[in-house]
Amino acid sequence: MRPVVKLLRAAEWASFEASGNFAGSADDARDGFIHLSTPEQAVVTREKYFAGESGLVEVTCNADALGDALRWEPSRGGALFPHLYRPLLLDDVTATRHL
DSSP: OEEEEEEHHHHHHHHHHHHSSEEEHHHHHHHEEEEBBOOOHHHHHHHHSSSOOOEEHHHHHGGGGGGGHHHEEEEGGOOOEEEEESEEEEEGGGEEEEE
C-alpha cells in the first residue's frame, strides 16, 4: 500500500464521517481537486497551513486504490504531490489519527 493523507479540521472530519464523502476544503474547491500528501509531505503541510490549530484529523488512504482520479503533480518546490479529482469517500479511508 502506498499511503496518502489528508489533514482535516475537526468540523470537516465530522461532516465527512456523517455524510460518507468529502468534496474538499475551500482551498480544494478553489483549485479543483483535493490536496493530498505523502506522510512525509504532510509534516510540512501541517506546519505551513495548519500551524497552531488543534483537533486535526489525519486521514490515510491507499493511493493505489484511488485509481485514475489520483494524479501526481508538481507543487511545492517542484515535488510531486497527490491530487484527487473526485470526492474522497469514507470507504477510501484506511486509517485515521487524531493529532
